[in-house]
Amino acid sequence: MSLHDRHKEFAAELAEAGMALARDIAEAALKAEAVADKIALAGAHERLARSVRLTIQLCERLERNAAQAERPSDQPDITALERRLAPQLDLRKAQVRAAVRRSIEQDYEGEDAEILERSLEGLLEEWALTRRFLDEPPMAMVSVLRRKLKLPDDLRVELPQAARAGPS
Structure with a gap:
């Protein structure tokens, strides 16, 4: 078994384990009676769901890398395009994140703000x-x-002039 195949297998195993845990946590959150428990379990579920999504993305990237290695060199290089x-992408995420965070900060604080910011990160x-x-x-x-x-x-949120113009 090649190293690539082993990595793919590990990532798939992590994704499956993460999904099983996410289901268990979601079920526990639905059954929890105390609001604090529900909030804690919802936060754990959100973090776990993000980990699963990232693991799935890793699996997809491993597949693309394997396909790219087998592709003739005259085909466009996806990795170079991603780079x-x-x-x-980072700039756009930062622009949008900053504007939405200002909205969150105007009306929320503490745990509510943290939950909204984690949700924002997942959506972004x-x-x-x-x-x-883009x-x-x-x-x-x-x-x-x-x-x-x-x-x-x-709420009124303003982006810098360069951000309003969109990608150049």
Whole structure:
């Protein structure tokens, strides 16, 4: 068995174990009677779900790398494209994250703010995997994320001029 196959097997095993734990935690959260227990279990479930998503992404990346190694060299290099887009993705995530965090900070604090910020991170990571992430105007993304997080509509958030213009 090659090292690549072993890594793929380990990642798949981690994803399966993570999903089993996530299901157990979700079930426990639904059965919990104390609000504090529900909140703690929901936070644990969210972190575990993110770990599973990242593990699945790792499995997919291992598959792409294996396919890339077998592909003739005249095909476009996906890894090079990912490296080229990474700074743009990071910048866009930072812009949108900052705007939504300002919205969160205006009305929430403590544990509520932490829960919203963790949810924001998960949503940003998921959305960054879509093709639309760099195509949508940043303020449109901020509006969508604020709706998904159920933040009040009366907040005004401004992005720097360069961010409003979108990708160059």
